[in-house]
Amino acid sequence: MAGPVAGVEPWRRSMGVGSVGERDAAHPLDLAAWTREVLVTGESRVVGDGRPAAAGKRERDEVFVEYTKSICPVCKVVVDAQVNIRGNKVYLRKRCWEHGWFEALVYGDAQAYLASARFNKPGTIPLTFQTEVHNGCPSDCGLCPEHKQHACLGIIEVNTNCNLDCPICFADSGHQPDGYAITPEHCERMLDAFVASEGEAEVVMFSGGEPTIHKNILGFIDAAQARPIRSVTLNTNGIRLATDKAFAAALGERNSRQGRSVNIYLQFDGLDERTHREIRGRDLRQAKLRALDNCAGAGLTVTLAAAVERGVNEHELGDIIEFGLAHPAVRSVAFQPVTHSGRHRQFDPLTRLTNSDVIELIAAQRPGWFREGDFFPVPCCFPACRSITYLLTEGTAGQPDFGVVPIPRLIQVEDYLDYVSNRIVPDFAVREALEKLWSASAFMGTVTTEEKLSAAAGALNCADACGVNLPEAVASLTQRAFMIVVQDFQDPYTLNVKQLMKCCVEEITPDGRLIPFCAYNSVGYREQVREQMSGVKVADVVPNATELQPLLAESPYGSKIARSRQQAGNGQRTIDATNVGRRAVLPTGQPQEGRP
Amino acid sequence: MTVEPPPATAEVKACCAAAYSRDAVALVLGESYHPGGRALTRRLASTLGLRPGWRVVDVASGPGTTARLLAAEYGVTVDGVELGESTVERARSAADEAGLSSRVRFHRGDAERLPLADAIAEAVVCECAFCTFPDKAVAAAEFARVLRPGGRAGITDVTVEDGLPEELRTMAAWVACIADARPAAQYSDILTNAGLVIVSIEEHDGAIARMIEQIEARLTVLRMSAAGSLAAAGVDLDAVMRYTALARQAVADGLIGYRMLVARKPM
Numbered sequence: 103m104a105g106p107v108a109g110v111e112p113w114r115r116s117m118g119v120g121s122v123g124e125r126d127a128a129h130p131l132d133l134a135a136w137t138r139e140v141l142v143t144g145e146s147r148v149v150g151d152g153r154p155a156a157a158g159k160r161e162r163d164e165v166f167v168e169y170t171k172s173i174c175p176v177c178k179v180v181v182d183a184q185v186n187i188r189g190n191k192v193y194l195r196k197r198c199w200e201h202g203w204f205e206a207l208v209y210g211d212a213q214a215y216l217a218s219a220r221f222n223k224p225g226t227i228p229l230t231f232q233t234e235v236h237n238g239c240p241s242d243c244g245l246c247p248e249h250k251q252h253a254c255l256g257i258i259e260v261n262t263n264c265n266l267d268c269p270i271c272f273a274d275s276g277h278q279p280d281g282y283a284i285t286p287e288h289c290e291r292m293l294d295a296f297v298a299s300e301g302e303a304e305v306v307m308f309s310g311g312e313p314t315i316h317k318n319i320l321g322f323i324d325a326a327q328a329r330p331i332r333s334v335t336l337n338t339n340g341i342r343l344a345t346d347k348a349f350a351a352a353l354g355e356r357n358s359r360q361g362r363s364v365n366i367y368l369q370f371d372g373l374d375e376r377t378h379r380e381i382r383g384r385d386l387r388q389a390k391l392r393a394l395d396n397c398a399g400a401g402l403t404v405t406l407a408a409a410v411e412r413g414v415n416e417h418e419l420g421d422i423i424e425f426g427l428a429h430p431a432v433r434s435v436a437f438q439p440v441t442h443s444g445r446h447r448q449f450d451p452l453t454r455l456t457n458s459d460v461i462e463l464i465a466a467q468r469p470g471w472f473r474e475g476d477f478f479p480v481p482c483c484f485p486a487c488r489s490i491t492y493l494l495t496e497g498t499a500g501q502p503d504f505g506v507v508p509i510p511r512l513i514q515v516e517d518y519l520d521y522v523s524n525r526i527v528p529d530f531a532v533r534e535a536l537e538k539l540w541s542a543s544a545f546m547g548t549v550t551t552e553e554k555l556s557a558a559a560g561a562l563n564c565a566d567a568c569g570v571n572l573p574e575a576v577a578s579l580t581q582r583a584f585m586i587v588v589q590d591f592q593d594p595y596t597l598n599v600k601q602l603m604k605c606c607v608e609e610i611t612p613d614g615r616l617i618p619f620c621a622y623n624s625v626g627y628r629e630q631v632r633e634q635m636s637g638v639k640v641a642d643v644v645p646n647a648t649e650l651q652p653l654l655a656e657s658p659y660g661s662k663i664a665r666s667r668q669q670a671g672n673g674q675r676t677i678d679a680t681n682v683g684r685r686a687v688l689p690t691g692q693p694q695e696g697r698p
Numbered sequence: 699m700t701v702e703p704p705p706a707t708a709e710v711k712a713c714c715a716a717a718y719s720r721d722a723v724a725l726v727l728g729e730s731y732h733p734g735g736r737a738l739t740r741r742l743a744s745t746l747g748l749r750p751g752w753r754v755v756d757v758a759s760g761p762g763t764t765a766r767l768l769a770a771e772y773g774v775t776v777d778g779v780e781l782g783e784s785t786v787e788r789a790r791s792a793a794d795e796a797g798l799s800s801r802v803r804f805h806r807g808d809a810e811r812l813p814l815a816d817a818i819a820e821a822v823v824c825e826c827a828f829c830t831f832p833d834k835a836v837a838a839a840e841f842a843r844v845l846r847p848g849g850r851a852g853i854t855d856v857t858v859e860d861g862l863p864e865e866l867r868t869m870a871a872w873v874a875c876i877a878d879a880r881p882a883a884q885y886s887d888i889l890t891n892a893g894l895v896i897v898s899i900e901e902h903d904g905a906i907a908r909m910i911e912q913i914e915a916r917l918t919v920l921r922m923s924a925a926g927s928l929a930a931a932g933v934d935l936d937a938v939m940r941y942t943a944l945a946r947q948a949v950a951d952g953l954i955g956y957r958m959l960v961a962r963k964p965m
Contacts, residue, residue, distance in 0.1 A: 475908075495922075524736070
């Protein structure tokens with residue numbers, strides 16, 4: 103993994119701060135004192151590039167665009183954070199009283215990041231909230247009444263056990279003796295909590311662990327289908343689907359019940375053997391192919407879900423799309439930059455992959471099919487979190503007769519989904535259709551998505567050209583439409599409370615809470631729920647960042663945790679306290695309280 | 699793009715078997731289409747500095763999409779002028795439906811003889827239509843005539859520089875929009891000669907590149923879904939796509955572009 107990017111160094115120099123790792127190596131036992139000296143006394147502070155201040159005022163090398171909250175990736179204390187733009191890239195920076203400065207790349211294209219703000223849809227208030235506002239975001243999940251959006255997608259993790267022990271797993275799952283599996287009663291309660299919050303819910307995803315090895319998984323799907331939940335998605339590594347045709351058939355049966363669908367979200371990181379070994383620890387290529395063929399045989403629609411890590415499989419994005427286009431079961435691909443929560447390879451937070459990087463790679467790898475502008479941000483969540491495009495296709499990928507057209511080249515998506523500029527919208531039915539398609543609840547194979555694809559064709563208000571009605575022509579093609587999703591989940595480095603507050607992908611917990619997915623993985627809820635469910639103490643997972651190496655030890659599950667209690671910090675106080683509970687300016691004569 | 703097309707050529711007919719009253723771009727992209735879409739319309743409106751209560755003339759207003767947007771979002775009153783009678787009728791009913799008929803009126807008329815009195819408007823807009831006017835000097839003079847002193851005219855239009863490939867020039871008529879497009883400098887000369895003072899010129903070549911991309915996308919969809927009926931109608935889609943590819947290259951080479959010009963009538 104590369105070291106800090108050259109262009110990133112100046113702020114560290116200007117703040118007189120090295121990376122945490124360097125600092126820790128130099129002062130292994132006196133990290134806090136070192137930090138305090140630099141940040142509070144200012145004596146060690148060097149201005150600008152090191153020249154004395156007397157040389158005159160200097161420009162900062164970055165544009166300050168947001169003030170927000172995040173957490174310390176080591177001790178998980180809530181801290182203030184800043185978002186800055188440098189060299190057309192967007193970075194989130196924060197400082198922990200005990201553990202110092204942290205910075206991570208959050209968007210590789212600052213222009214696109216700022217432009218995406220227009221695609222921010224007013225949120226919908228859920229029917230119920232499960233918690234109260236007490237300590238503020240992200241401590242009150244959830245959902246608390248300050249949450250800005252309802253749940254487009256609810257996730258139920260049915261177990262922590264898995265038939266794989268992948269080197270990359272945000273859930274820290276595997277062959278583990280001390281995990282948990284939910285009971286049918288848990289599942290009913292979780293589904294009820296989801297329905298109570300949503301009324302009619304769009305999609306529930308069963309995940310894990312590996313959900314297909316839970317003995318009650320089919321019963322869980324039945325329980326979901328017995329409720330007003332339009333569709334079920336099963337998130338799987340495909341091993342059971344590859345070997346158990348009866349299981350695939352049982353899912354297929356449930357896929358056609360009363361307009362409800364069951365769709366498969368198949369972990370599929372690439373076609374190279376090395377990709378499989380690096381990300382999954384095993385060459386699973388044959389298993390994936392058999393799983394896909396069994397899905398096709400059972401009439402199941404599949405999304406290929408690829409975890410993308412820099413230096414591992416970023417070169418395979420175009421190949422994954424092309425493979426998916428050619429397989430009869432596959433109707434979409436979801437690319438997810440690896441979430442640096444749970445288990446993952448060592449990484450540099452400053453060069454991690456973001457949504458815009460993935461989109462640029464897709465365009466570069468299949469220039470005849472895509473350009474970056476074919477992807478549009480998703481308005482239901484925070485638009486920087488997820489981007490989607492849809493394709494109309496004809497023929498077989500790889501064959502000369504193959505044709506592909508990204509739908510945003512047919513429809514001016516921004517005329518409908520730009521919520522800032524558009525005071526008049528050309529057609530509200532088309533907007534509604536596009537809102538459902540550009541949503542975290544959109545999955546190929548669901549009735550809603552198929553209907554809305556047809557409805558979106560209504561935006562093609564042109565005349566009958568040469569005897570062909572284009573909207574009808576497009577509507578007929580939507581049956582073969584293909585979806586590509588790019589979703590960058592947040593980790594303890596990139597967590598931005600602003601985005602979390604509008605998250606629409608929620609983990610449903612066995613005690614009936616709905617916790618934003620990125621909060622669940624990053625701020626300590628996953629550890630809390632596992633501990634409650636298993637009765638086994640679970641230490642806070644710390645990202646496996648290069649700069650944190652001196653602090654890290656291995657957890658029993660393969661993830662990283664702080665090496666000692668001292669390294670973990672006391673988790674109590676931070677120098678950046680947003681809600682200080684007193685007047686901004688104290689009356690004259692009253693002593694200014696010292697900072698912690 | 700919504701005024702009468704230039705004299706039909708054999709090429710136009712070859713492109714689309716049926717004789718339509720609109721040009722090929724309108725056939726493919728819809729008649730309210732113009733490069734840059736609503737975003738460029740808003741850019742034009744803000745550059746003109748439109749204020750609530752102002753009177754705006756929209757020359758070649760087509761089905762009235764821009765007129766309604768300006769009235770709804772900028773609070774102005776709009777007089778749309780459009781040559782096609784049936785287009786005017788449709789524009790009127792769309793404005794009615796939007797509840798804007800008190801502030802959006804449409805008149806049947808020619809850009810070279812605007813059916814409006816002198817010095818009535820704070821602003822004139824003309825999107826992707828100026829290049830199609832046979833006598834541009836007269837049209838520009840009409841813009842100046844209906845503007846109040848200090849009023850502003852804003853046009854967005856296709857530019858074609860010298861050196862366009864021969865193959866594209868002879869086929870240019872199939873896209874009526876570029877049939878009589880001029881080099882960028884000529885538009886400012888024409889407005890200046892009409893007594894207007896150029897305030898700003900902006901390059902928006904990306905808008906025309908995206909238009910070509912959209913044409914190609916729709917043609918590809920037609921080929922996917924209706925190749926048979928197109929062939930029966932005598933349309934050679936491959937030939938058409940060869941021209942769009944040439945046009946795309948010409949944009950990349952800077953030979954075809956898109957400009958927004960704003961000019962002021964002296965006080």
